[in-house]
Amino acid sequence: MSLDVNPAGRPPDNGLGSEPTEPYRLVALEARRRHVGLGEILVERAIQVTGISAILLVLLIFVFLVREGLPTFADVPFGDLVTQRWYPIEGYYGLLPLIAGSLLITIGAATIALPLGVATAIFIAEIIPNWGREILKPFVEVLAGIPSVVIGFLGMVVISPLFRRSLNIPTGLTAFTGMVLLAWMALPTVVSVVEDVLDTVPKTYRDAGLALGMTQWQTIAKIVLPAGKSGILTALMLGVGRAIGETMTVMMVTGNAPRIPQHPFDVFMPARTMTATIAAEMGEVARGSTHYHVLFAVGLTLFLITFVVNLAAASIVFQRTRRSERMLS
Amino acid sequence: MADERPAVKIRIEDLAVRYSDGTESLHGITLDIYAHQVNVLFGPSGGGKSTLLRTLNRLNDLADVASQQGRVLLDGEDILAADYDIIQLRRRLGIVFARPVPLPMSVYENITYGLTLAGIKDREQLDSAVERALLQAALWDEVADRLTESAYALSGGQQQRLCLARSLALQPEVIMLDEPTSGLDPISTFKVEQTLQQLKKDYTILIVPHSVQQAARIADWAAFFLQGELVEWGSGHELFTAPQDTRTEQYITGRFG
Numbered sequence: 226m227s228l229d230v231n232p233a234g235r236p237p238d239n240g241l242g243s244e245p246t247e248p249y250r251l252v253a254l255e256a257r258r259r260h261v262g263l264g265e266i267l268v269e270r271a272i273q274v275t276g277i278s279a280i281l282l283v284l285l286i287f288v289f290l291v292r293e294g295l296p297t298f299a300d301v302p303f304g305d306l307v308t309q310r311w312y313p314i315e316g317y318y319g320l321l322p323l324i325a326g327s328l329l330i331t332i333g334a335a336t337i338a339l340p341l342g343v344a345t346a347i348f349i350a351e352i353i354p355n356w357g358r359e360i361l362k363p364f365v366e367v368l369a370g371i372p373s374v375v376i377g378f379l380g381m382v383v384i385s386p387l388f389r390r391s392l393n394i395p396t397g398l399t400a401f402t403g404m405v406l407l408a409w410m411a412l413p414t415v416v417s418v419v420e421d422v423l424d425t426v427p428k429t430y431r432d433a434g435l436a437l438g439m440t441q442w443q444t445i446a447k448i449v450l451p452a453g454k455s456g457i458l459t460a461l462m463l464g465v466g467r468a469i470g471e472t473m474t475v476m477m478v479t480g481n482a483p484r485i486p487q488h489p490f491d492v493f494m495p496a497r498t499m500t501a502t503i504a505a506e507m508g509e510v511a512r513g514s515t516h517y518h519v520l521f522a523v524g525l526t527l528f529l530i531t532f533v534v535n536l537a538a539a540s541i542v543f544q545r546t547r548r549s550e551r552m553l554s
Numbered sequence: 555m556a557d558e559r560p561a562v563k564i565r566i567e568d569l570a571v572r573y574s575d576g577t578e579s580l581h582g583i584t585l586d587i588y589a590h591q592v593n594v595l596f597g598p599s600g601g602g603k604s605t606l607l608r609t610l611n612r613l614n615d616l617a618d619v620a621s622q623q624g625r626v627l628l629d630g631e632d633i634l635a636a637d638y639d640i641i642q643l644r645r646r647l648g649i650v651f652a653r654p655v656p657l658p659m660s661v662y663e664n665i666t667y668g669l670t671l672a673g674i675k676d677r678e679q680l681d682s683a684v685e686r687a688l689l690q691a692a693l694w695d696e697v698a699d700r701l702t703e704s705a706y707a708l709s710g711g712q713q714q715r716l717c718l719a720r721s722l723a724l725q726p727e728v729i730m731l732d733e734p735t736s737g738l739d740p741i742s743t744f745k746v747e748q749t750l751q752q753l754k755k756d757y758t759i760l761i762v763p764h765s766v767q768q769a770a771r772i773a774d775w776a777a778f779f780l781q782g783e784l785v786e787w788g789s790g791h792e793l794f795t796a797p798q799d800t801r802t803e804q805y806i807t808g809r810f811g
C-alpha cells in the first residue's frame with residue numbers, strides 16, 4: 226500500500242518489476258532437478274495416486290447418483306416432483322415436504338447449536354483456569370464420538386416423552402425433538418472447533434484490548450471473536466454438514482410424517498427429512514422402479530444442497546484469507 | 555546533575571516477580587521513572603523488561619504469575635494493591651506492543667473505541683480527539699483521508715503509529731512502549747523516535763528500545779536489566795558514556811549480549 230518500507234541493503238526498486246527474481250528461480254529449479262532421487266519420485270507418485278483416487282471416488286459417487294436418479298425425470302414430470310404430497314405407494318412423489326423437513330430441522334439445530342457452542346467454547350478457552358480446560362476439552366471431544374443411534378435411542382426413550390408431557394402435545398416425536406437432538410450431536414464439534422479457533426487468536430490481541438481499559442468481556446466480544454470469525458463460520462458449516470446428513474437420530478425421533486410446516490407452531494408436529502426417507506424406504510423398493518429412481522433423486526438433491534453450503538462456506542473463508550494475506554503485505 | 559532530578563512519576567520498590575514455572579523474572583528491582591522524561595529499560599533478551607511493563611499496568615494479573623512482591627507507587631499510590639481500579643490504571647498507563655494490533659474496525663473507530671468505553675459520546679469531541687492523537691503520533695498526514703478504511707489496510711509502520719495514537723487518545727499519563735520499532739524500517743523508526751521527543755512534553759515515556767543504539771539515542775534515563783536483575787540505572791548520558799558496572803560496559807560496547 227504505502228512505500229515507506231525500504232528493506233535495508235537492497236537498492237530501491239526502479240520499476241523493473243519481477244526481473245530480479247527470475248534468475249533466482251531458475252537456479253532453485255536446477256538445484257532441485259539434480260537432487261531428486263528415486264525414493265522421492267516414489268513418494269511423490271504415491272501421494273498423487275491417493276489424491277487422485279480420492280477425487281475419483283467422490284466423482285464416482287456423484288456419477289452413480291446421477292445415473293440412478295436421472296431416470297426419475299423420464300418417469301415423473303418435474304411439475305409432480307415440486308408438489309406437497311409424498312405418498313409413493315399411490316404414485317405421489319412431491320419432494321417439497323422432505324426438503325422442507327430437512328431444512329427446517331437443520332436450520333433449527335444450527336440455531337440452537339451455534340450460540341450454545343460458541344458460549345461453551347468461550348467458557349473453556351477464556352474463562353476457566355488451565356486445569357479445568359484440561360478436563361473439559363477431552364470430555365467434549367469424547368461426546369463427539371457418541372454414535373447417533375445411541376442419541377436417537379435417548380431421544381425416543383427420554384427426551385420425546387418429556388416434550389410430550391411438558392408441552393402437552395399429541396406426540397413427542399416432532400421436528401423440534403429432532404432439532405434439539407441434532408444440536409446436541411453437533412455441539413461437541415462446534416465447541417471443539419471454535420475452541421481451537423479461539424486458541425489460535427494470539428495473546429497479544431487480548432493484551433491490546435485489556436491495555437485499552439476494556440474488560441475481559443469487551444475484549445472477547447470486540448477483538449477475539451471478530452478475529453476468529455472465519456473459523457467460527459467453518460465450525461458452523463461443519464455442524465450444519467453433520468446435521469443435514471444425519472439419518473439415524475432424525476428417523477427415530479421426528480415422527481416421519483411428510484408434511485410442510487404451515488405455521489410456526491408446526492415445529493412441534495412430526496416432520497420427515499430426506500435422509501430418513503431414503504433410509505426407511507430404500508430397503509423396500511424394487512430395483513429400477515420409479516420409486517427407486519426418485520429416492521436417488523432425493524439423494525442427489527441432498528448432495529447438491531450440501532455442496533452449495535460447503536461452497537458458500539469455502540468462498541467466505543477464502544475471501545477472509547485473501548484479505549489477511551493483504552494485511553501482511 | 556544528581557541533585558536536580560526531575561519529579562518521580564513511578565517509584566518501584568524492591569519488586570520481585572516469579573512466574574508459576576519457577577523462573578524468577580524480576581528480583582530486587584528499585585527504580586524511579588521520571589515524569590516528562592524518556593525512561594529507557596534495556597538489556598539482553600529475557601532480562602525481564604517486558605515483565606516489568608506488564609506488571610506496571612497489571613496485564614500480568616492474567617498471566618501465570620506465582621508471586622509478586624514489593625511496591626509500585628504511581629504518584630505515591632500503590633497500584634499493586636488488590637483493590638486498585640485496574641481499568642482506571644490502564645487508562646493512566648497506556649502501552650504499545652512490539653507487534654501492532656489494530657482492532658478489526660476502521661482507522662477512526664480504532665482511536666475512538668477506547669474513548670467511547672470511557673464514556674465520551676460527543677461526535678465533535680471524538681473528531682477532535684482523533685485528529686489530535688493522530689497528529690501526536692505523526693500519522694495524521696498519511697491517514698487524514700483514509701479514516702473510514704479498515705485499519706488493516708495500513709502499512710505495518712502506520713499500524714504501529716495508529717496503536718500509539720490509540721493509546722494517546724485516552725490521554726494517559728504514562729506511555730509505555732515495548733520495542734515499538736522492532737518491526738519497522740529505519741525511516742518509520744526515525745519518525746517514531748522523533749515523535750517521542752515531542753510527546754515527553756505531555757507524557758512520561760517508558761520505553762524498551764529494540765537496540766542498544768536506539769537506547770543511547772533516545773534515553774534521558776536508562777536502566778540496564780540482566781536476567782531479572784537491575785544492574786544499574788542513571789542518566790542516559792552517564793550510563794552510556796561512563797557505566798559503573800563492567801557488565802553494563804561489556805553489553806553496550808557489544809562484547810556480550
Ligand SMILES: Nc1ncnc2c1ncn2[C@@H]1O[C@H](COP(=O)(O)OP(=O)(O)OP(=O)(O)O)[C@@H](O)[C@H]1O
Nearest residue numbers: 573575577579598599600601602603604605617618
Ligand atoms: N507468561 C510467562 N510465563 C512464564 N515465564 C515467563 C512468562 N513471560 C515471561 N517469562 C519469563 O520471564 C523472563 C523475562 O521475560 P521478559 O519477557 O520480561 O524478558 P524481556 O527482557 O522482555 O526479553 P526480550 O528482550 O526478549 O523481550 C524470561 O525468562 C521468560 O522466559
Ligand SMILES: [Mg+2]
Nearest residue numbers: 603604605732
Ligand atoms: Mg520483551
